[in-house]
Amino acid sequence: MVAMMSLVPGEGVPRRLGDDPQADSDPGETAEWLDALDSTLQHCGPQRARFLLEQLQAHARELGLEQGVQAFSAYRNTLSVEQQGAYPGDLELEERITSLLRWNALAMVVRANHAYGDLGGHIASYASAAEIFEVGFQHFFRGESGAEQRSADLVFFQPHSAPGIYARAFLEGRLSEEQLARYRQEVAGNGLCSYPHPWLMPDFWQFPTGSMGIGPLNAIYQARFMRYLHNRQLLDTGARHVWGVFGDGEMDEPESIAGLTLAAREQLDNLTFVVNCNLQRLDGPVRGNGQIIQELEALFRGAGWNVIKVLWGSEWDALFARDSEHVLLRQLAATPDGQFQNLGAKDGTYNLEHFFNQQPALQKLVEHMSSEEINALKRGGHDFRKLYAAFAAARACKGRPSVILAKTKKGYGMSAAGESRMTAHQAKKLDVQALLAFRDRFHLPLSDSQVEQLQFYRPAEDSAELRYLRERRAALGGPLPARRSDVRPIAVPALEAMGGFALQADGKEMSTTMAAVRMLSAWLKAPELGPRVVPIVADEARTFGMASLFRQIGIYSPQGQCYEPEDAGSLLSYKEARDGQLLEEGITEAGAISSWVAAATSYAVHGEPMLPVYIYYSMFGFQRVGDLIWAAADQRARGLLLGATAGRTTLGGEGLQHQDGSSLVMASMVPNCRAWEPCFAGELAVILEYAARRMLSEQRDEFHYVAVMNENYPQPSLPAQVHEEVLRGMYRYVEQRVAAAQGRVRLLGSGAILREVIAASELLARDWQIASEVFSVTSFSELAREARDMDRASRLGQDGAGVSHLQRCLQGSEPVIAASDYVRAWPQLIAEYVQAPYVTLGTDGFGRSDTRQQLRRFFEVDRFSIVLASLHSLVRQGSVERQVLDQALERYGHGSRAAPWYN
Numbered sequence: 077m078v079a080m081m082s083l084v085p086g087e088g089v090p091r092r093l094g095d096d097p098q099a100d101s102d103p104g105e106t107a108e109w110l111d112a113l114d115s116t117l118q119h120c121g122p123q124r125a126r127f128l129l130e131q132l133q134a135h136a137r138e139l140g141l142e143q144g145v146q147a148f149s150a151y152r153n154t155l156s157v158e159q160q161g162a163y164p165g166d167l168e169l170e171e172r173i174t175s176l177l178r179w180n181a182l183a184m185v186v187r188a189n190h191a192y193g194d195l196g197g198h199i200a201s202y203a204s205a206a207e208i209f210e211v212g213f214q215h216f217f218r219g220e221s222g223a224e225q226r227s228a229d230l231v232f233f234q235p236h237s238a239p240g241i242y243a244r245a246f247l248e249g250r251l252s253e254e255q256l257a258r259y260r261q262e263v264a265g266n267g268l269c270s271y272p273h274p275w276l277m278p279d280f281w282q283f284p285t286g287s288m289g290i291g292p293l294n295a296i297y298q299a300r301f302m303r304y305l306h307n308r309q310l311l312d313t314g315a316r317h318v319w320g321v322f323g324d325g326e327m328d329e330p331e332s333i334a335g336l337t338l339a340a341r342e343q344l345d346n347l348t349f350v351v352n353c354n355l356q357r358l359d360g361p362v363r364g365n366g367q368i369i370q371e372l373e374a375l376f377r378g379a380g381w382n383v384i385k386v387l388w389g390s391e392w393d394a395l396f397a398r399d400s401e402h403v404l405l406r407q408l409a410a411t412p413d414g415q416f417q418n419l420g421a422k423d424g425t426y427n428l429e430h431f432f433n434q435q436p437a438l439q440k441l442v443e444h445m446s447s448e449e450i451n452a453l454k455r456g457g458h459d460f461r462k463l464y465a466a467f468a469a470a471r472a473c474k475g476r477p478s479v480i481l482a483k484t485k486k487g488y489g490m491s492a493a494g495e496s497r498m499t500a501h502q503a504k505k506l507d508v509q510a511l512l513a514f515r516d517r518f519h520l521p522l523s524d525s526q527v528e529q530l531q532f533y534r535p536a537e538d539s540a541e542l543r544y545l546r547e548r549r550a551a552l553g554g555p556l557p558a559r560r561s562d563v564r565p566i567a568v569p570a571l572e573a574m575g576g577f578a579l580q581a582d583g584k585e586m587s588t589t590m591a592a593v594r595m596l597s598a599w600l601k602a603p604e605l606g607p608r609v610v611p612i613v614a615d616e617a618r619t620f621g622m623a624s625l626f627r628q629i630g631i632y633s634p635q636g637q638c639y640e641p642e643d644a645g646s647l648l649s650y651k652e653a654r655d656g657q658l659l660e661e662g663i664t665e666a667g668a669i670s671s672w673v674a675a676a677t678s679y680a681v682h683g684e685p686m687l688p689v690y691i692y693y694s695m696f697g698f699q700r701v702g703d704l705i706w707a708a709a710d711q712r713a714r715g716l717l718l719g720a721t722a723g724r725t726t727l728g729g730e731g732l733q734h735q736d737g738s739s740l741v742m743a744s745m746v747p748n749c750r751a752w753e754p755c756f757a758g759e760l761a762v763i764l765e766y767a768a769r770r771m772l773s774e775q776r777d778e779f780h781y782v783a784v785m786n787e788n789y790p791q792p793s794l795p796a797q798v799h800e801e802v803l804r805g806m807y808r809y810v811e812q813r814v815a816a817a818q819g820r821v822r823l824l825g826s827g828a829i830l831r832e833v834i835a836a837s838e839l840l841a842r843d844w845q846i847a848s849e850v851f852s853v854t855s856f857s858e859l860a861r862e863a864r865d866m867d868r869a870s871r872l873g874q875d876g877a878g879v880s881h882l883q884r885c886l887q888g889s890e891p892v893i894a895a896s897d898y899v900r901a902w903p904q905l906i907a908e909y910v911q912a913p914y915v916t917l918g919t920d921g922f923g924r925s926d927t928r929q930q931l932r933r934f935f936e937v938d939r940f941s942i943v944l945a946s947l948h949s950l951v952r953q954g955s956v957e958r959q960v961l962d963q964a965l966e967r968y969g970h971g972s973r974a975a976p977w978y979n
């Protein structure tokens with residue numbers, strides 16, 4: 077990646093004598109060098125000129141002179157007119173089709189907002205991207221042919237351009253007029269969702285891109301995963317391509333650029349980004365005082381991408397051809413984007429005055445042009461020919477990914493209602509005059525009254541437009557976007573085969589992380605499932621005891637291994653291989669989760685169900701990359717997330733940034749995520765087998781988050797009769813009977829804290845004559861989910877509402893005390909459904925470094941605190957005297973919460 081440089085407009089312009097006298101101490105010598113280059117170019121052609129420059133650059137680098145060399149080119153199209161080639165389509169027809177799309181997209185948004193006022197929607201973004209999309213749709217984006225094997229390209233659509241994509245599907249006959257009229261009105265059914273969403277339109281949208289930055293990152297990892305499938309010989313993905321159309325403002329998101337070097341490193345020439353550089357974002361210019369295109373060029377080039385700039389339309393060709401002294405180029409390079417936006421909003425007269433007539437030489441260059449002709453000078457991103465050439469060059473590029481930087485105008489065609497205006501992004505209501513002007517500008521076959529009524533327009537079935545549209549799509553395979561989910565079920569190994577060791581653990585000591593890795597190994601050996609398991613780590617394999625997998629299944633690397641690993645002789649040596657199965661992502665949780673998403677959506681995208689298992693520090697999951705996980709949920713991901721070193725107090729020593737007390741609560745908020753916190757390895761086995769079976773054999777669109785701990789303790793065997801209850805969220809682990817008990821409580825424990833709860837039940841019986849039942853809670857969220865559903869059914873008077881598992885387990889009025897290694901909000905998920913007095917203990921606050929014992933004491937989730945909470949509940953209930961609690965307090969003492977955040 078290039079060092080951040082200041083991109084002052086004006087840099088990157090070919091310098092000529094006298095440009096900057098202070099910097100040029102010997103203009104004569106400079107002229108000689110430049111003339112030499114000119115002469116090579118003239119006599120030997122661009123290839124030779126480029127070769128010489130490369131040699132010069134390499135030599136300069138050897139001499140230590142490379143600093144300050146600009147990583148971007150002049151402010152003009154990358155491809156020359158000569159390189160452009162002929163346009164293979166019917167330009168006039170494509171323009172007419174695009175105009176219709178523009179109209180229908182606009183009408184959809186304006187109708188929704190005239191009728192309902194606050195439904196929102198965007199016009200200006202698609203208006204700027206219409207030609208980009210059309211070149212893709214008419215000539216490049218391969219659709220799904222419907223054959224058994226998936227063949228379509230993967231296209232990531234700029235989310236707020238959705239109306240344009242709907243408009244196209246309408247012309248193609250895939251969406252009805254009624255559906256268009258129900259844009260953003262989904263609740264009653266048959267509506268169109270605001271942004272791409274595979275739950276809301278499951279046969280249409282593949283990739284949810286509504287949250288800026290996720291699309292670019294996910295696109296890279298989808299392209300990478302296609303190579304992974306290919307190199308592992310699971311699927312031939314050689315013909316498929318990933319296209320991503322993104323906003324220039326969107327490129328500011330750290331996620332947008334997080335995967336750029338990976339894409340280049342892995343030579344993903346199956347990937348093309350098209351950045352719609354309309355120079356604006358929501359509030360204003362992306363780089364008012366700079367040039368976003370130049371900045372992006374430097375960024376992508378530095379990362380190793382092939383960069384193709386499409387800045388100027390064909391109308392400019394003649395001007396550039398005559399610009400032998402580069403005056404035009406220099407003026408363009410010296411114009412900041414804020415000024416380009418301003419010029420874009422104004423007419424030809426203004427542009428003449430404020431741009432061209434600023435310099436005599438430039439004025440001379442355009443002296444033959446009228447202000448109308450100046451007005452008609454288009455930006456490259458609205459020129460089919462220029463775009464086509466760029467798309468073709470990107471598709472043909474080998475060995476690296478490509479990015480097309482297409483300069484466009486936001487709100488193109490909206491005139492005073494939004495074209496290049498500050499407020500363009502939020503323009504959603506156009507008055508009649510603006511609508512009529514739009515109609516005239518794009519020569520739409522609509523009467524005044526049709527315009528006023530915002531009627532959608534679809535040409536006759538046998539019109540030239542629709543025939544062309546159908547022919548082009550047929551030539552490219554079929555409709556797009558389209559999501560398929562037909563896939564064959566995959567058998568998963570029987571519970572006993574993968575988890576027998578844990579079910580009959582018989583007191584053997586191990587952590588649930590160790591158990592999980594052993595179960596993963598068993599899966600990897602299963603005949604049908606084995607090759608489909610995709611273990612993913614973000615530089616923590618050794619932390620979780622997975623180093624043996626390096627050698628066993630290999631680390632995926634498209635280059636194989638070009639070095640002798642330092643530990644070559646060892647049994648666990650570090651092995652990279654082209655067909656390696658483990659994805660070792662390095663320190664990028666955002667990248668690792670994107671790999672997980674690619675594998676977790678493979679069933680739909682490729683028709684190849686996979687089982688991605690991403691294991692990571694639980695603190696660096698939902699908290700760190702929560703929005704990426706949310707997007708995974710949106711796209712119906714199926715896979716396993718293992719939050720390791722889970723819990724606030726099970727990770728002794730590490731301290732506050734590593735200790736996780738919240739991920740389970742966040743997981744519980746994701747609708748199709750099932751979150752688990754098992755204490756014992758046997759429970760874990762039951763959960764993992766269930767998860768794999770549901771996702772792979774039963775084809776359910778859900779994913780599972782399982783917290784696993786690094787604390788070693790004796791693991792009991794798990795009787796078969798409780799397996800089902802483990803999956804419902806809780807089961808009775810033990811009952812402490814006490815003869816002539818003073819009181820009785822129910823104790824709930826989850827994760828590692830269950831063991832404190834068990835110890836508390838023993839203390840309660842031995843020292844205080846309190847009987848108890850101990851429940852192992854494997855998932856507070858699953859308990860809450862069922863209880864909530866039953867509650868609703870009961871409220872609505874539905875038949876057979878029944879009683880939830882939670883309520884069946886906790887009948888009666890004796891107090892219930894729940895303790896968890898997570899914040900109280902986790903056990904409180906069930907509070908509403910517990911009829912008896914309910915008390916929760918949890919680890920709210922910041923973590924800190926110490927032993928597990930000290931930490932549990934500090935957070936008051938240790939056995940003594942549980943005893944105190946139990947006695948207190950009984951005192952409150954009136955079944956135990958206050959002095960008993962006082963005695964207990966005296967015996968156990970209590971922690972001091974001196975932490976500043978409690979003040």
Ligand SMILES: Cc1ncc(C[n+]2csc(CCOP(=O)(O)OP(=O)(O)O)c2C)c(N)n1
Nearest residue numbers: 201286287288323324325326354356357358
């Ligand atoms: C993570 C995130 N932050 C903010 C938004 C709100 N938002 C939607 S579009 C937009 C501006 C997009 O600008 P750009 O990427 O340049 O696209 P354009 O519409 O200009 O083509 C913003 C801020 C969002 N969708 N996602």
